[in-house]
Amino acid sequence: MAVSVPVDGEGFLVNRDDWSEELAAELAREDEFEMTSQVMDFIREARSMYDNDGVVPPIRIFAKKQGVSTKDLYGIFKKGPMKLICKWGGLPKPTGCV
Template structure:
């Protein structure tokens, strides 16, 4: 992908959330060497939907319930705390609390 990635902070989050587009999100993941599968991408879009409705990144419990997937499955799919990469590549703020 030859997309210019906007400025990011030391943890890789966009400095300006308004810079996010799906293409930028995918380019960020690619630049970081993160495998963004279609299943992960769909979950990321659901998290953005939640964020737009509630103006906050959902905690993992609420997010798992929101999309109807057991949180243990989410941890396995993402191989880490899922809300960190979801919020990073989804152009959302850094999550707080249990992610």
């Protein structure tokens, strides 16, 4: 099933206002990842931090605020935790992320 809203070549939302929790789960499924309540909590928190600060939080700061280690995040997401959190969360691609 294809995502029903415009995304860029890497699957990031073109329009942040298109985001919803249902869409986040759909985007994760397209990446062969099953959305969990923990991951949705991470996404909500990253969106809140972005709304407050205007930037995607660096992984170390994000992990510390969530009470987890960066290793924990990599254990959950396997690769590029902040990139996936931002992609599924309708946020811009993190800087320093290739």
